[in-house]
Amino acid sequence: MDFTDKRVIVTGAGKGIGRATALMLARRGAKVVALTRSPADLESLERETGCVSILVDLADAEATRAAARNALPADYLINCAGTTELESFLDVSVENFDLLHAVNTRAPMIVAQEYARDVIGRGAKGAIVNVSSVAAFVGIPDHAAYCASKAGLDGLTRVMAKELAPKGIRVNGVHPTVTLTPMAVKAWSDPDKAAGMLARIPVGRFADPDDVAEVILFLLSDEAAMVNGLSMPVDGGYTIA
Numbered sequence: 001m002d003f004t005d006k007r008v009i010v011t012g013a014g015k016g017i018g019r020a021t022a023l024m025l026a027r028r029g030a031k032v033v034a035l036t037r038s039p040a041d042l043e044s045l046e047r048e049t050g051c052v053s054i055l056v057d058l059a060d061a062e063a064t065r066a067a068a069r070n071a072l073p074a075d076y077l078i079n080c081a082g083t084t085e086l087e088s089f090l091d092v093s094v095e096n097f098d099l100l101h102a103v104n105t106r107a108p109m110i111v112a113q114e115y116a117r118d119v120i121g122r123g124a125k126g127a128i129v130n131v132s133s134v135a136a137f138v139g140i141p142d143h144a145a146y147c148a149s150k151a152g153l154d155g156l157t158r159v160m161a162k163e164l165a166p167k168g169i170r171v172n173g174v175h176p177t178v179t180l181t182p183m184a185v186k187a188w189s190d191p192d193k194a195a196g197m198l199a200r201i202p203v204g205r206f207a208d209p210d211d212v213a214e215v216i217l218f219l220l221s222d223e224a225a226m227v228n229g230l231s232m233p234v235d236g237g238y239t240i241a
């Protein structure tokens, strides 16, 4: 898959899956527009890839819209930024519920609105990938707000796919299982929990960020021209019934 001269917005490009995706895109010729929060991550990514850097807290709706507008025009959009807090259902605080929905669900909507309006206004074509999670499909203890925020994102993906494809923009979701990133360290550092999760993954390992990045790039590319509205597990078979 060649992305020469394609301009691609990647949210959450500072670490983990977003960073791996930005690096893979740059290796394949793309100009990456990186949106993330930590300046040090952006500076090092800029040095490595020559990306355009936009610093933003995606929990802030107005700042997110302004950052999305600054990122335009773009050929493709990857909504990858995400966050989590571990709380049992009985302990979920309203603050964390709202934060996770702001970053994981509302921000992808805002960035995609700005991207799609611009693509449609220019009479161009495009594609969006929303990075969801297997947590949108199954109930994972201590992840109530996270599961809800990702299921909400999937609802958006489906409506976007129906409304935007006739206007030339395909929209798909990818659903990784545990992927070896800083987020996974936060969520899965308890060895007993990690072992239980691993035992349910038929391929016998957690995902690497590049496993997910490859699927994201496929869904963006013209090779996936007839793929729209898909929820694509990248989970080694974890969600097989």
Ligand code: NDP
Binding pocket: 011, 012, 013, 014, 015, 016, 017, 018, 035, 036, 037, 038, 041, 056, 057, 058, 059, 080, 081, 082, 083, 103, 131, 132, 133, 134, 175, 176, 177, 178, 179, 180, 181, 182, 183, 184
């Ligand atoms: P990481 O925590 O490793 O990286 C997330 C990136 O998003 C960081 O660069 C982070 O910046 C950025 N980000 C988070 N919150 C904000 C914010 N408020 N404003 C701007 N940027 C922000 O996560 P992963 O790479 O693991 O996750 C990427 C995506 O994949 C997420 O949507 C996640 O939900 C999903 N996912 C991850 C899985 C996993 O096991 N790792 C499994 C399934 C799905 P900073 O560090 O500066 O906050």
